[in-house]
Amino acid sequence: MALKIARRGAVPPFIVMDVMRAANARAAAGGDVVHLEVGQPSTGAPEAVLRAAEAALRSEKLGYTEALGLAELRSRIAGHYRARYGLDLDPARVVVTTGSSGAFLLTFLAAFEAGDRIALTSPSYPAYKNILQPLGIEIADIVVGPQTRFQPTMDLLDKAGKLDGLMVASPSNPTGSMLDAAAMKDLVTGCSSRGIRLISDEIYHGITYDAAAVSALEFGDEMIVINSFSKYFSMTGWRLGWMVVPPDLVRSVECLAQNFFVAPPTLSQLAACAVFDCGDELDANVRSYARNRELLLDRLPRAGFRDIAPPDGAFYLYADVGHLTNDSADFCRRMLAETGVAATPGIDFDTTRGARFIRFCYAGSFDDAAAAAERLETWLK
Numbered sequence: 001m002a003l004k005i006a007r008r009g010a011v012p013p014f015i016v017m018d019v020m021r022a023a024n025a026r027a028a029a030g031g032d033v034v035h036l037e038v039g040q041p042s043t044g045a046p047e048a049v050l051r052a053a054e055a056a057l058r059s060e061k062l063g064y065t066e067a068l069g070l071a072e073l074r075s076r077i078a079g080h081y082r083a084r085y086g087l088d089l090d091p092a093r094v095v096v097t098t099g100s101s102g103a104f105l106l107t108f109l110a111a112f113e114a115g116d117r118i119a120l121t122s123p124s125y126p127a128y129k130n131i132l133q134p135l136g137i138e139i140a141d142i143v144v145g146p147q148t149r150f151q152p153t154m155d156l157l158d159k160a161g162k163l164d165g166l167m168v169a170s171p172s173n174p175t176g177s178m179l180d181a182a183a184m185k186d187l188v189t190g191c192s193s194r195g196i197r198l199i200s201d202e203i204y205h206g207i208t209y210d211a212a213a214v215s216a217l218e219f220g221d222e223m224i225v226i227n228s229f230s231k232y233f234s235m236t237g238w239r240l241g242w243m244v245v246p247p248d249l250v251r252s253v254e255c256l257a258q259n260f261f262v263a264p265p266t267l268s269q270l271a272a273c274a275v276f277d278c279g280d281e282l283d284a285n286v287r288s289y290a291r292n293r294e295l296l297l298d299r300l301p302r303a304g305f306r307d308i309a310p311p312d313g314a315f316y317l318y319a320d321v322g323h324l325t326n327d328s329a330d331f332c333r334r335m336l337a338e339t340g341v342a343a344t345p346g347i348d349f350d351t352t353r354g355a356r357f358i359r360f361c362y363a364g365s366f367d368d369a370a371a372a373a374e375r376l377e378t379w380l381k
Contacts, residue, residue: 014127014348015329016038016039020037020342032340033336034364034375035364035368036341036342036343036360036364036369037342037343039316040230042364042365044234046233046274047281048274048275048278049235049272049274051274053267056267060266060267064263065269068254069269070269070270072273073269074091074095075091076272077096078090078094080276081217084206085217087215087217092247094242094243095254095257096240096242096269097242097243097257098264099228100201100228100241101127102260103242105131106253107226110253110256111165112164114137115136115138116165117163118140118164119139120142120167121144121150121168122144122350122351123318123353125169126348126349128167141352146309149309149310151170151172153183154186157191157194163194166191168199168216169201169202170201170202170213170313171204171207171208171213171314175311175316176310176312176315178208178312178313184218188219189219189220191223192222197222198224200224200226202215202216202225203226203227204313204314205313206233206286207313207315208312209290210312211312224244224245224249227241227243229242229275233282234285235272238268238272239268240272289315291366292362292364293317295366302377303373303376303379303380305319307319315363317362318349321357322356326355328345328346328354328356328358329347331345331358332358335379339375339376339378344361
């Protein structure tokens with residue numbers, strides 16, 4: 001007799017990881033690959049972080065920390081909000097997590113019940129809905145486009161019916177678009193007055209080009225803010241993130257974290273305490289992304305990728321390829337096979353319109369960005 005398999009696992013794949021696997025298989029077979037698919041910095045952790053990790057390995061027992069995280073790191077994170085946003089944040093509201101992925105799970109479990117309804121934009125980061133679905137939380141799909149710079153508005157939310165939550169990302173994945181201060185304040189105040197819990201994904205803060213990103217915390221304290229050490233701080237594989245929660249949610253989140261994770265990775269936490277002193281090194285990474293962005297915004301339209309979402313921040317270009325294909329997954333497969341350039345099909349981020357979009361990540365080297373542009377120009381001509 002076949003044993004039961006839970007339906008919770010019947011979620012769509014995270015397609016970018018499938019693309020990465022195909023790209024790695026091509027490389028293992030001797031083919032060359034230009035990686036523009038996975039959204040991670042090509043740089044490693046800053047030197048001070050590596051030195052702190054080495055010292056911890058030699059001197060620390062590396063046992064569990066508290067479930068909410070190392071007290072020193074929580075204080076450093078609170079200090080980061082003071083330095084970057086001018087906010088006086090109580091470290092008691094800071095929860096260190098196992099990547100931002102751990103923060104999403106803790107947020108959805110602590111703030112919502114099965115049957116609640118959370119608004120997500122299309123396009124958006126696919127793991128939002130793929131975590132919500134097994135938890136029995138209903139998703140309200142908010143279709144966004146160039147008219148709202150691929151961001152939600154209160155007008156769109158009011159047309160979506162009763163909502164218990166809104167997930168917003170600024171800068172966003174996959175588009176890189178941002179909410180300015182007025183737009184963020186409108187969402188914060190609008191959600192508050194309607195009893196909607198706002199969750200602000202701010203993991204790409206620090207990676208912006210023309211204006212700094214604003215935090216939802218600048219306009220209230222009822223929301224949940226999520227951030228990560230994986231993007232600006234260049235510590236992707238260290239699997240460390242954080243969340244800032246209202247005081248009345250701290251204990252709920254703590255109890256969930258105790259049982260789900262016990263504690264975040266101790267070595268990563270000890271090392272991350274040093275990363276807030278590495279601003280010069282980290283900002284140099286952002287200048288490299290800016291150079292790649294400038295090159296691709298110039299060269300990709302020449303290759304045929306003419307309609308690109310406004311990349312205010314992060315390290316992505318989300319391009320409309322509807323004039324080239326109506327099947328972005330097949331297009332990306334052919335592009336990898338025929339040019340060695342790996343990119344992510346838009347269906348990972350938007351199941352309805354994503355067949356006409358693809359996402360390029362430009363967090364790699366300048367040489368990779370230039371090589372990709374040249375290959376794609378030749379291919380499409």
